[in-house]
Amino acid sequence: MSAIPNSFMERAIQLSLENVRSGRGGPFGAVIVQGNEIAGSGVNSVTGTNDPTAHAEVMAIREACQRLATFQLSGCQMYTTCEPCPMCLGAIYWSRLDCVFYGSTREDAAEAGFDDAFIYDELCRSRAGRTVRMEPLMREQTLEAFREWKRSGLKIPY
């Protein structure tokens, strides 16, 4: 493997360490690369910004999409200091990234007090078996938006 992937991971590690040392957020950093350039980066900003979705990977995706003026990152790679949690992995699929290089694992995150492994287990359960209660309600009425979407001439698929 060339030195380049390591240098991108080194940048993500530097971000994660700065984030812990400053007290701004959790011990996570991520960068997104297009070609050999960093297109976006992020650190965990949950507590600093009152945004539970502000994980390093989500922040990096948001920044790269703003910079590249797109909602899809096909052809880009992510370097993240820890295996993405289910929220972030979902965001990686929606953003169409090609590849994820990750440092530590969900088990390492769990050992440091984070719920990543627990949430993976929960997501793979049936709705009825989860700790968060999930209740169906008014399905027929909610389907109208899908019907209108299918025949809309204004829609931008994603």
Place this chain on the structure above:
Amino acid sequence: MSAIPNSFMERAIQLSLENVRSGRGGPFGAVIVQGNEIAGSGVNSVTGTNDPTAHAEVMAIREACQRLATFQLSGCQMYTTCEPCPMCLGAIYWSRLDCVFYGSTREDAAEAGFDDAFIYDELCRSRAGRTVRMEPLMREQTLEAFREWKRSGLKIPY
């Protein structure tokens, strides 16, 4: 069941329909309720804002957290027009919501052209079996941020 849950879902449905009719985004709406008040709401804003993470549920969580000045929504409920995708369900766990009322299902979403069901399948696979390539890199070096986090006096756990 009282009329109140239905009125909150009706608001989410109204938001989803307005979003399709305006061409601003996908056919999804969500509201977050604390007590009997709407604390935040959101519509799918992926294409309109170039943010692949801007699903209705994520937008509603972000808005409720800003309004309530917190990064945790314990004691709140979500009403969403469609079963949350894995990214949004992950965000629901991280935000500590109590309960999710959902209208249509991941299968309904798939039938309308959205990848929710596919991403659930992918997340529950081993890393090696996924369509997005996942490569371990520099684990030992990334663990230093966890070690510093554990002994940090500045950290705010979440």
